[in-house]
Amino acid sequence: MAKITKFPGPRKNGAPKVPQSPQETIDVKNPEVEEKMTSYVADKTPQNLNALVEALVKTRVLNPATLNDQKFPIPVAIKNKNGETFLPIYTEKTQIPKDPQSAVIMNLPFLAVVEVALKNPESAGVVINPFSNNLILKRPLLERINEVETARREGKPIPHAPVQKEIKLTEEQYLLFERNRYEFASLPAKFFEDVDAFMETLSKRKEEYIDELFEESYQQKRMYPYLPEDFSVMALGLSESTTAIRLDMPSRDRGIPCSLRIYMVRDKEADIARYFLIEQGKEKVELTEMTAEKKHVSHGEAPVEGAELQTILDLIQENK
Structure with missing residues (x-):
């Protein structure tokens, strides 16, 4: 986080009052x-994220x-290197940088x-203590928090809350369900x-984009457990017309x-686009493909592992 800019504030008649007492x-x-x-x-973990959110909504x-x-007052926002805008919040005054000084x-x-x-x-979310912890809460999570807390205030059932079913997914099963849905459905569809x-x-x-797409696909936003550093993306220019991207999950x-x-893999000249997976099966690791x-x-x-890409390229060449 680096660039600081003005963040469009609320309308005049809805603007928060400027604190008059230093105590505030x-x-x-x-x-x-x-x-x-x-x-x-x-x-x-999802449990730790839920615990953090529950603490935040009360403070x-x-x-x-x-x-x-x-x-x-017009809230100040921070832009990251990709130009995304985040609203910075601080857990205490000592976390706020002295330069530039805020009005x-x-x-x-x-x-x-x-x-x-x-x-x-234009807001991509909120960042907590951007110059120390730099913990980002992205917009999909904020939307879910707002949805849940609005329902609580109005005494309504929490949207998308788990309902009684004969079969319930454990947390481990749910995480695997979402991962499978992303790897085998959402991501290839986007591709x-x-x-x-x-x-x-x-x-x-790279990693930031993959993480963003994965989080957007999650049905239960609070349970999303990953950050960009959990992924690894490598783009490879194989020729003037062919590009390959390796994504480590x-x-x-x-x-x-x-x-x-x-x-x-994308070959523009041959108009080829292929999506391959190195897939862990029950008995062996397979090379599979989603069409x-x-x-x-x-x-x-x-x-x-060292021969995966060449095997894929050979397979594409055979099918031309």
């Missing part, structure tokens, strides 16, 4: 949030702001910050939807079946 800004402390945040960063945080001509520090309920972030269509645009974006944004939450690696027609095809036992 200086004495904000959030030891529980910081403890839960430390636990989540150390072990990014107040600090948000720097500028003042417009009418002396109403005012707003003391707001966390849920009010969520509402402000969601009202801005074949617009191959060239997808390959270009993935080559530029997270090493945790694996089951059977699941992919260890995914290879996406544009959503067919799951096996190409037999997978070669050793």
Whole structure:
């Protein structure tokens, strides 16, 4: 996180009041949030994320702001290297950088910050203590938090809450279900939807883009367990017309079946687009493929890791 910019604030008649007492800004402390945040960063499990969210929704945080001509506060936002805008919040004043100095520090309920972030269509989410912890809560998670807390306030059933069923998925089963759905359905569908645009974006944004797509596909946003560093993306220019991307999937939450690696190959000259998986099966690791027609095809036992890409290229050449 680096570039600081103005964040469109609420309308004049809905703008939060500028804190008049230093007590409102200086004495904000959030030891529980910081403890839960430390636990989540150390072990990014759905339980730790839920615990962090439950602590956040009960607390107040600090948000720097500028003042417009009418002396109403305009929250400051931060842009990352990809140009994405995040609303920064701080668990205490010592976390706020002294330079550049803010005109005012707003003391707001966390849920009010969520509402402000969601009202801005350009907002990608919220970042907590961006110059130390730098923990990002992305927009899909904020939308889910807002949805749940709105239902709670209104005394309504929580949307998409688990209902009584004869068969329930354990947490481990659910994570594997979502992973399978992403690897074998959502991601190949995104790939074949617009191959060239997808390959270009993935080559530029790499792990961040894959993580973003995976999180968007998750039905239960709070249970999403990954961060960009859990993935590895390598783009390879094989010729003037052929590009391949190797995607290493997270090493945790694996089951059977699941992919260890995914290879996406695009040959513009031959107008070829192929989506291959190195898939962990019950008895062996296989080289498989998802086609544009959503067919799951096996190409037999997978070669050793160092020979995977060449085997795939040979297979494509044979089918030309």
